[in-house]
Amino acid sequence: MPVLVMKFGGTSVADLARIENAAKKVQAEVERGYDVIVIVSAMSGKTNELVGWVEGTSKLYDAREYDAVVASGENVTAGLMALRLQEMGVPARSWQGWQVPINTTSAHGSARFVSIPRENIDAKFAEGFKVAVVAGFQGVSAEGRITTLGRGGSDTTAVAFAAAFAAERCDIYTDVDGIYTTDPRICGKARKLEKIAFEEMLELASLGAKVLQTRSVELAMRYKVRLRVLSSFEDTDETSGTLVCDEDEIMESKVVSGVAHSRDEAKMTLVKVEDRPGIAGAIFGPLAEAGVNVDMIVQNISELDEPGDKRAFTDMTFSCPTNQVARAQKAIEEAQAAGKFTYKELVVDTDVAKVSVVGIGMRSHAGVAAKMFNALAAENVNIKVIATSEIKISVLIDRKYMELAVQALHDVFALDKV
Incomplete structure (x- = not known):
């Protein structure tokens, strides 16, 4: 089966109702014939709460224990998403970073990917599981300790899985319906883009656009992973959102794409x-x-x-x-x-x-x-x-x-x- 990666940010899984809404989008893709890898963030506000608990316990905290605590937010979401999919009749199971395993460097709080072996998840797909719900933002070091990837780590996790599994596409579900020519809150004339080149998106992300994390765009450009940014809160189809793709896929580019x-x-x-x-x-x-x-x-x-x-x-x-x-x-x-x-x-x-x-x-x-x-x-x-x-x-x-x-x-x- 073709593989699709779907990533849901914190606002998209903020409570049980939103997790159910996200699960319905996953179910729809399964019904279209995909094996789906779902990358989830912690529920909105949970990571900040966990960080606050760590800092309230120890000002000069051990970074390894910090990662162990902070990574738990994504673990909860992954388990809840898998349970909801099972209730809907979709064969699914959750995966924590060490179970995949998502191998990373030992730089706690800002780890980088080393490798993502496919064998374990592929074996479950072969058994009939249709969805692997993976906790984003985390991995495991060579020493066997839990690591976290830093700000925007779940976006980067999604792109890394799309590259490792040669996914047809990586869909990033968020609270906006795509990438705009500029911030709609500042300029009422801002227009949603149908497509944008990797290089343009990388520049916009590095210059202040908050839709995608810079590391995730860098990784997508390197491995030619087609990214689609779309809303969790709207009905979507194959034409929804904004596609971040190679320049060759864009017929004619405007001189300036965004501010x-x-x-x-x-x-x-x-x-x-x-x-x-x-x-x-x-x-x-x-x-x-x-x-x-x-x-x-x-x-x-x-x-x-x-x-x-x-x-x-x-x-x-x-x-x-x-x-x-x-x-x-x-x-x-x-x-x-x-x-x-x-x-x-x-x-x-x-x-x-x-x-x-x-x-x-x-x-x-x-x-x-x-x-x-x-x-x-x-x-x-x-x-x-x-x-x-x-x-x-x-x-x-x-x-x-x-x-x-x-x-x-x-x-x-x-x-x-x-």
Whole structure:
């Protein structure tokens, strides 16, 4: 039988009624002739509750025990889903990560996949079971300890199973009915996309779109897993939702496919850094070691401190999430104290937002940047930092203008039109 992977997020399995609703969608796919692997998240709010219990018990907790506790949320959902399917007459059983087994690294709290052997689940399919309900977000280390995969781990689990079992498709059921040209809460003209390329979705996910987790899109692109994002709360068919697929499946791409935004950004500038070979590594090495996710980087033109001075200086600006500013400041101060580099001043602006336009059509069309910048200028929005890639242009702007900028860019690129 062909294999289909179906993933249900926390809001889709938030209570027994929603689990039953999800089970009916699984039953419908079984009746269409699929063997189904269902990946489930913990019921909505349960993971946060479990994390709170761990932190309330031990501030300096053992990460191995943290994983043992937090992974239990998905185990409960998997068991309840299997029971509901059995009550509906669908042969199903639940699987915890160690039973498959989902082999991972030993990085507790942020483990990565090593392998997913097919033998155990394939054997159950051969016995007549039609559904394997797998607890997402978890695996087992080489030491035999339960591991968890970090934020969005169930999405990544679903894609990994689709790759391992050569599934026809991986359906991600969530509380939205697809992927939109931008956030519908900000722009009422946002349009649901029928298809979007892996590269575009990866950029949108990394730039702030919350529909799919970045690691899951990376994995899907690597293994050519066709992803479909659709709603748990609506009647669906083969044409529902948005298909995330290879660029070759999209007949003609628009120049820009979507506008993404990230509200919680900070701009940090090192003023008057000595301009010499290796200075960028000296600055960003300690930031990387401190776990700071640096995004946009701009280095100003080098200038001499005084006429005739042999030393030149520059300013170095970068962006990072606002919740990592303190960590970044500490890393920079410690690096200066260790003599790795010197600077005159560190200027921090935590009142900025990042707005980006994304589209594979940019590869073959000129003038996208000019069009974007002119649209922002027409709304009197000042650009602080610019970063580009082959299919993306991002800008940092004052946070108060973020929604205005998103709406203006959505309009100027006519994203409300097919």
